[in-house]
Amino acid sequence: MARGRFITLEGLDGAGKSTHLAFIRDWLAERRIETVFTREPGGTPLGEKLRELLLDVDTEATLDTETLLMFAGRMEHIARVIEPALAAGRWLVSDRFTDATFAYQGGGRGVAAERIRVLEDWVQQGLQPDLTLLLDVPLSVSQARMAASRTLDRFEQEAADFHERVRAAYLARAAAEPARFAVIDASRDIASIQRDIATHLAALKERA
Numbered sequence: 704m705a706r707g708r709f710i711t712l713e714g715l716d717g718a719g720k721s722t723h724l725a726f727i728r729d730w731l732a733e734r735r736i737e738t739v740f741t742r743e744p745g746g747t748p749l750g751e752k753l754r755e756l757l758l759d760v761d762t763e764a765t766l767d768t769e770t771l772l773m774f775a776g777r778m779e780h781i782a783r784v785i786e787p788a789l790a791a792g793r794w795l796v797s798d799r800f801t802d803a804t805f806a807y808q809g810g811g812r813g814v815a816a817e818r819i820r821v822l823e824d825w826v827q828q829g830l831q832p833d834l835t836l837l838l839d840v841p842l843s844v845s846q847a848r849m850a851a852s853r854t855l856d857r858f859e860q861e862a863a864d865f866h867e868r869v870r871a872a873y874l875a876r877a878a879a880e881p882a883r884f885a886v887i888d889a890s891r892d893i894a895s896i897q898r899d900i901a902t903h904l905a906a907l908k909e910r911a
C-alpha cells in the first residue's frame with residue numbers, strides 16, 4: 704500500500720491554522736482521501752496532558768525542559784498516531800509540528816537550533832512532513848485577530864519581540880527548505896488563501 708502524505712500547518716497564533724484546517728478537511732473529503740487530523744503539542748492522551756501543562760500560564764519550566772517536553776509529546780505522537788496513519792496510506796494533517804519548536808523554543812526563546820536538531824534526529828529518525836503550509840502574517844495582524852477571538856495562553860501572552868523572532872525563525876526555515884515549505888501570505892482574505900492552499904494540495908496529490 705502506498706504511504707500516506709504528511710502535511711503540517713505552521714504560523715503565528717491567529718494566522719488562520721484552525722480556520723484553514725476546516726477547508727483542508729473538506730478538500731480531502733471531496734477527493735475521498737482518508738485523513739487523520741491532529742495537533743501539537745497534543746495528538747495523544749499523554750500529549751494532550753503535556754499540552755495543558757505547556758500552555759498553562761502558571762507553568763514554570765526551564766527552556767530545555769520546555770523543549771524536551773515538546774519532543775516527549777512528539778515521540779508519542781509519531782509512534783502512536785503519525786507513523787501508523789502514514790503506513791496505512793492515510794494522509795495526516797497536523798496543526799503545528801517540529802518547525803514550531805525551532806520557531807518558538809529556538810527563535811522565540813533562544814534555545815540553540817543545534818540542540819533542537821539533536822532531538823529532532825533522535826525522535827523523528829528522518830521523518831519529515833511532505834508539505835508544510837506556513838501561514839505568514841505580520842505581527843499586527845496576528846495580534847488583532849487574537850485580541851478579537853480568545854484569552855491568551857503561555858506563549859500567546861509573550862511580548863511582541865518574542866513573536867517577531869518566532870515569525871523570522873519560521874521564514875528562515877522556509878527559505879532553507881523551499882521544496883517542503885509553501886509560504887502563504889495569510890493576511891489576505893480567506894478565499895484567496897484557500898485558493899493557494901488548494902493549489903499546493905493538488906500538487907502534493909499528483910506527486911509520485
Ligand SMILES: Nc1ncnc2c1ncn2[C@@H]1O[C@H](COP(=O)(O)OP(=O)(O)O)[C@@H](O)[C@H]1O
Pocket residue numbers: 714715716717718719720721722723848849851852889890891892893896
Ligand atoms: N484571512 C483571514 N481574514 C480574516 N480573519 C481571519 C483570517 N484567518 C483567520 N481569521 C480569524 O482570525 C482568528 C484566528 O484564526 P485561527 O484560525 O484560530 O488562527 P490560528 O489557529 O492560526 O491561531 C479567528 O477568529 C479567524 O476567524
Ligand SMILES: [Mg+2]
Pocket residue numbers: 720721722798
Ligand atoms: Mg488554532
